[in-house]
Amino acid sequence: MLNPGRLDTLLNTLAAWLLALLWLLPLAYAVWSAFHPTAYSARFDPLAPLTLDNFRAAWAAAPFPRYFLNTFSLVGGILAGQLVLCTLAAYAFARFRFPGRDLAFAAVLVQLMIMPDVVLVENYRTLHEMGLADTLTAMALPYVASAFGIFLLRQTFKTVPKELEEAARIEGCGAMGVLWRVYIPLAKPVYLAYALVSVSYHWNNFLWPLVVSNSVETRPLTVGLAVFAGTDQGIDWAIINAATLISSAPLLVAFLLFQRQFVQSFLRAGIR
């Protein structure tokens, strides 16, 4: 006979697993149909033959290598810009006294509410007038000065003991030397967390790239996938699902490999 405590644990385990299965169902379904011939897309025969043809067909039907290149450049460019600009700004806010600092900081935080996605009409107008329509630069620029990154790094830099900075100054470091030798090395975990969050966000970002890009040369994966799935495929779900998996695979695999770091990073970046 089960005692009440054991029974309770058993029921909870069962319910938790049921929800987990439900949560994995859509993804499992996509995987199933991507790896089986179209005829089995909606027939769940455990003996159905496995195939990679859907992936071949998807890969051949759209310029995925180009889309990957675009996404890599976009995500890499945004991250590089963010790391440099946010570090400098955060350093200024954390360790320098200058007139208007508090006001400037409040002005930075405005971006946490007015995100670039929301003002896409005016940003498009600006970038169009600058002659940057349909470029990766236009896709990246609104996100480079990230209020979130500035805030996160400022909080981190503020926790660095002043004594370390003074020691570095005695050694003969200037303002930039101190930043490079003291602050940045001590903030490494935060940089990692921020980088993971930024990469996931921009790998997955869709609406703004959709508005800006107008050609194969600039389309990132998300927009490419939408174009691919939205147009002339008929409705061959097996191929669309293969394409969907192709475009989510790098991030998904990275997540499965570095699960702990991902979760920690999202947490660290979220809690602030």
Next chain:
Amino acid sequence: MEDRRQGVIGWLLLLPAAVLLAAFTHYPAVATLWHSLFTTGRPNRPARFIGLDNYRALADDPVFWKALVNNGWYALGTILPSIALAIGMALWVDRKLAGRGWLRLAYFTPTVLPMIAVANIWLFFYTPDYGLLDQLRGLFGGAAHNWLGSPGTVLGAVMAVAIWKEAGFFMIFYLAALQQQSPELREAAALEGCGRWQFFRRVTFPLLMPTTLFVLVNAVINAFRLVDHIVVMTRGGPDNASSLLLFYIYETGFRYWDAAYAATLTAVLLALLAVLAVLQFGLLERRTHYQ
């Protein structure tokens, strides 16, 4: 002298970020308000100042009201279930259940998928007759139903997608908060003869309040910001039954190319976000008192 130097270096460090922020956050916010007072310029007809006419048109625009009301329901219908699910998931993963690493993985995975991929997968899921949902219903004798094609079910269908994508993300914040709660609380409560549900309602949930506030703010922002799945799954249809505010802005600005009216709509969205910002500020103040 030293102060002057500090000031100059400070501003120089800030300058690059400040320029970009001004250009792509502050300027567009102001320009939105300004351009909403004009007509949309065309090649043969430059933009003309018309005062508040755009706002009058907006007040008479049934599609705008539809999108606004939809967005309200969408916010309510995604935020509450995803928070409830997130708390449930966190409580489960926090307990020593068998295979909890796998559970956490299953719950969190949708977070790292692109919304656009998620939308494709769910589109397939919802396909009438052929999709998994109708097949499952078929087992129980349910008739095929066009989930995304009927005004009655389409909003609920896209809400389910958002809940699926977000609950696992919110879970990790609750999990972190739960892991910081001291186990003595539970032991003390057990000695007092306090039941599981009572313990949750009286102790755990109140202690999770700061987390809930944080998650709430994020969830509300997402409800107004994330419309990728609408673009792919429904295009706002049928008959605007799944149109959300930002999606309507996108359609107006980039399919009908009516920039002035899109600016007017954006102004409404900005006003909404400003109200939220004030609320958030109030909440954050409370949160500091709490700690």
